[in-house]
Amino acid sequence: MQVATWNVNSIRTRLTHVVGWLQSQPVDVLCLQETKVVDELFPGAAFEALGYHPYIYGQKTYNGVALLSRQPLDSVKLGFSGVLDPADVGDLDDQKRVIAGVAEGVCIVNLYVPNGSSIGSDKYAYKLRWLALLQKYLSALLAQYEQVNVCGDFNIALEDRDIYDPAGKETHIMSSPVEREALQAVLAVGLKDAFRKFTDEGGHYSWWDYRAGSFRRNHGWRIDHHYLSPALYERAQRCTIDVEPRQQEQPSDHTPVIVEYSV
């Protein structure tokens, strides 16, 4: 079983990229972020033609997440409110950033963590508030499911080896100590990084800025992750970053990360 995560930066602009990638890498479940489209306009037929069942949670212009699965998913949950009491969620489902579903007994959680803009901004405060609620959300799911795969665009690089140049990290969005601590607190509910089960060295990234020739120079960040519950971590056989889509014309600034499990 293979699960992939990919921030596509508009599913309509990236449709041929995603369809082509699925034809060459027919993963069981593909988790998409930043679809940037309302559900009525999501190009679901293109994926149904490939044999995938789409599950979508979108909004206009910003955010939006989707699951594409070869087999129908069970217990699809939209937003934090799909699991938590809406009174606890408050305004944190206004932006569509969370969708989950169950495939072959594995609860797959697809996240688009807020970017945060800059340290100290209103969006930064929103990011930290969002991560605090994520901790509750994942605690609830881990109490319900033994096998949980939490993946997506986390907009946080946990360690210096996840950044091409860690200089200035303390004041940079995505690598500040407060953000790293917030993500560590989330992982402390019982999740481990699938990529680091297999690869220790740095230099492996999932996002490169469109500007300044960042991809050509491999000036990237590893901010797209698969975090696994203990039972699933044991089953993980491989976790790889496929840089090929980032090499194409008019690419997303992110590239897919794939995890594979033993049966």
Added chain:
DNA sequence: ATGGCCTGTTACACAGGA
């Protein structure tokens, strides 16, 4: 030191991204 590029909008610059 800074900005550099890309997407969607009802636009003809902007917000937002990271």
